[in-house]
Amino acid sequence: MLIDFFYTLRAAKLPVSVKEYLTLLEALQAQVVGPGSDACSLDDFYVLSRLILVKDEKHYDKFDRAFGAYFKGVEMLTDFTQEVPLDWLEKILQKELTPEQKAAIEKMGWDELMETLRQRLEEQKERHEGGNKWIGTGGTSPFGNGGYNPQGIRIGGKGGNRSAVKVWDQRSYRDYDDTQELGTRNIKVALRRLRRFAREGSAEELDLDGTIHKTAANAGFLDILMRPERHNNVKVLLLMDVGGTMDDHIARVEELFSAAKAEFKHLEFYYFHNCVYDFMWRNNKRRYAEKFETWDIIRKYNKDYKLIFIGDATMSPYEIVQPGGSVEYNNEEAGAEWLQRLIHAFPKFAWINPEPQGVWEYRQSIAIIQQIVSHRMYPLTLKGLEEAMRMLSK
Amino acid sequence: MKFKGTDNYVATQDLMLAVNAAIALKRPLLVKGEPGTGKTMLAEEVADALGLPLLQWHIKSTTKAQQGLYEYDAVSRLRDSQMADVDSSERVKDINNYILKGVLWQAFTADQPVALLIDEIDKADIEFPNDLLRELDRMEFYCYETRQLIKAKNRPLVFITSNNEKELPDAFLRRCFFHYIKFPDADTMRHIVAVHFPNIKQELLSVAMKTFFDIRNLPGLKKKPSTSELIDWLKLLVAEDIPLEALQTADDKVAIPPLVGALLKNEQDVTLFEKLVFMQSRNR
Numbered sequence: 042m043l044i045d046f047f048y049t050l051r052a053a054k055l056p057v058s059v060k061e062y063l064t065l066l067e068a069l070q071a072q073v074v075g076p077g078s079d080a081c082s083l084d085d086f087y088v089l090s091r092l093i094l095v096k097d098e099k100h101y102d103k104f105d106r107a108f109g110a111y112f113k114g115v116e117m118l119t120d121f122t123q124e125v126p127l128d129w130l131e132k133i134l135q136k137e138l139t140p141e142q143k144a145a146i147e148k149m150g151w152d153e154l155m156e157t158l159r160q161r162l163e164e165q166k167e168r169h170e171g172g173n174k175w176i177g178t179g180g181t182s183p184f185g186n187g188g189y190n191p192q193g194i195r196i197g198g199k200g201g202n203r204s205a206v207k208v209w210d211q212r213s214y215r216d217y218d219d220t221q222e223l224g225t226r227n228i229k230v231a232l233r234r235l236r237r238f239a240r241e242g243s244a245e246e247l248d249l250d251g252t253i254h255k256t257a258a259n260a261g262f263l264d265i266l267m268r269p270e271r272h273n274n275v276k277v278l279l280l281m282d283v284g285g286t287m288d289d290h291i292a293r294v295e296e297l298f299s300a301a302k303a304e305f306k307h308l309e310f311y312y313f314h315n316c317v318y319d320f321m322w323r324n325n326k327r328r329y330a331e332k333f334e335t336w337d338i339i340r341k342y343n344k345d346y347k348l349i350f351i352g353d354a355t356m357s358p359y360e361i362v363q364p365g366g367s368v369e370y371n372n373e374e375a376g377a378e379w380l381q382r383l384i385h386a387f388p389k390f391a392w393i394n395p396e397p398q399g400v401w402e403y404r405q406s407i408a409i410i411q412q413i414v415s416h417r418m419y420p421l422t423l424k425g426l427e428e429a430m431r432m433l434s435k
Numbered sequence: 436m437k438f439k440g441t442d443n444y445v446a447t448q449d450l451m452l453a454v455n456a457a458i459a460l461k462r463p464l465l466v467k468g469e470p471g472t473g474k475t476m477l478a479e480e481v482a483d484a485l486g487l488p489l490l491q492w493h494i495k496s497t498t499k500a501q502q503g504l505y506e507y508d509a510v511s512r513l514r515d516s517q518m519a520d521v522d523s524s525e526r527v528k529d530i531n532n533y534i535l536k537g538v539l540w541q542a543f544t545a546d547q548p549v550a551l552l553i554d555e556i557d558k559a560d561i562e563f564p565n566d567l568l569r570e571l572d573r574m575e576f577y578c579y580e581t582r583q584l585i586k587a588k589n590r591p592l593v594f595i596t597s598n599n600e601k602e603l604p605d606a607f608l609r610r611c612f613f614h615y616i617k618f619p620d621a622d623t624m625r626h627i628v629a630v631h632f633p634n635i636k637q638e639l640l641s642v643a644m645k646t647f648f649d650i651r652n653l654p655g656l657k658k659k660p661s662t663s664e665l666i667d668w669l670k671l672l673v674a675e676d677i678p679l680e681a682l683q684t685a686d687d688k689v690a691i692p693p694l695v696g697a698l699l700k701n702e703q704d705v706t707l708f709e710k711l712v713f714m715q716s717r718n719r
Contacts, residue, residue, distance in 0.1 A: 068459065071459045092453045097608070098467060254509055260513070261513055
């Protein structure tokens with residue numbers, strides 16, 4: 042019973058366990074929903090199964106999609122992690138097809154259809170209307186919606202003849218999905234992972250309550266208890282890319298920065314443009330007046346500092362590997378040298394990249410930087426940040 | 436036993452189903468949601484509606500799981516033994532006199548079914564939920580000092596609230612039902628307001644609601660006003676007898692609404708808001 046449903050959820054990468062699945066069956070048996078109670082619609086089953094199987098609102102969106110897919114009778118063979126941009130599917134084009142055209146639409150088998158869809162998703166990068174190959178609206182391609190292929194797969198949008206939009210089709214929890222890019226909401230949660238109160242080292246203080254308690258339990262003989270002093274020992278050196286291609290990301294990076302400021306006791310930050318060279322600056326308005334030598338920064342902070350780069354790493358490869366390659370001035374040493382020097386001085390480092398991870402492989406400069414920072418580059422999503430923080434606090 | 440909302444708490448359909456499922460299967464219900472969406476109130480209202488006594492356990496960063504079970508008061512026992520007079524020397528001999536029962540103990544041994552609220556569980560140490568796994572799953576624990584097993588006579592109805600400051604461990608989550616209280620839409624909000632202010636003037640309400648949702652939709656606010664802030668603000672508007680005209684100017688110009696401090700709790704937010712209002716009024 043509902044075994045396929047359970048595996049559909051597993052296939053959508055939802056962390057559902059057998060225990061929870063059995064609990065759902067138990068709930069059905071107890072008639073929490075169903076003919077025996079006053080809640081017997083599919084909506085109620087949706088709420089109940091979400092209540093029992095999903096334990097974090099960040100998974101709600103995935104659950105909605107998987108639930109929708111299952112109850113539309115579609116076996117889920119596609120990869121749910123790839124999002125089809127909705128504006129492709131806007132129904133601004135409703136092409137009227139003649140019966141002959143409809144008949145002429147090629148009919149593919151199921152497997153072939155899914156396979157082709159996957160390929161198209163990988164190939165296609167822009168909105169598409171009409172035509173008979175790409176995913177979009179209106180046309181005769183088997184993919185997208187509002188079209189006329191009798192064997193087509195519908196993606197998003199509402200079906201031509203159905204009026205009611207289902208709850209799970211509203212996708213109202215999309216913002217909570219942790220693989221989406223960050224909003225203000227969850228950013229602090231991720232940063233808190235780094236702010237670890239570490240009880241370590243030799244500095245100890247008297248644990249007064251513990252001592253009293255131990256002494257009393259020891260029938261009055263003094264039993265002194267010491268505990269390590271508690272202090273926030275996370276130190277962060279933040280280097281941020283500004284200007285040029287970063288302009289698109291400034292708002293989000295600012296959010297990250299304002300969240301970061303509240304979280305760490307020791308937070309030092311400097312700006313650079315595109316790649317680090319022999320100097321950086323702290324105040325963007327006075328960047329030419331107040332320069333800080335990169336050598337000084339390396340000397341000033343010790344190994345305990347965790348180094349975080351924030352930048353899109355999108356530039357001409359020359360700016361990284363060639364002396365004199367900077368767009369701003371004639372740098373004596375290549376950016377790669379400086380990068381290596383920095384990550385050598387601060388062994389705990391990570392690079393956070395606000396560009397969507399999907400485009401990384403198409404940018405040569407990102408590949409170079411990835412190599413330099415030994416693949417410690419993370420996207421600016423909640424999941425990416427968490428991975429970065431986990432790596433930094435190891 | 437079924438929960439159907441109360442006179443002063445508006446529960447949406449899915450929330451009611453969640454509560455009823457938790458009642459039917461006797462599982463703890465973990466409730467998350469924006470601050471001010473009525474998570475804590477839910478437990479109070481459900482307990483009230485079902486006629487169950489409510490035990491509350493408010494969690495702080497220093498709270499330990501053990502404190503919810505029991506504490507052994509060794510200090511009093513030592514004092515009693517040293518200052519022994521006739522009646523306390525009898526008392527000292529029995530360790531049971533020095534076991535202070537925690538909330539869970541009380542809930543487990545109560546004669547009638549009770550509701551138990553564990554409020555803001557995310558405030559506690561990361562190990563806290565893990566220390567309560569068996570207690571919440573099997574509803575029993577072992578008291579080492581007196582060597583007795585405390586087992587629930589009736590499984591209490593447990594509500595747990597979280598503000599999402601920490602991630603809760605998977606093992607813990609698997610033992611709970613989870614419900615996320617979504618921010619109410621305008622219709623539900625009207626219900627909620629009607630419950631709190633049955634006599635409020637309709638025009639004032641609709642203008643105030645519009646202002647409220649407009650403010651919520653402003654991009655860049657650090658803390659968006661929530662339901663409880665709206666209720667407070669309306670309370671002030673009614674108490675001060677603010678006329679309708681103060682909320683909306685004649686030519687539909689944007690103005691700063693009166694008593695906006697009840698909605699925006701952050702200095703930066705207020706400044707941002709004033710700036711936006713100023714910019715808008717200049718553009719017209």
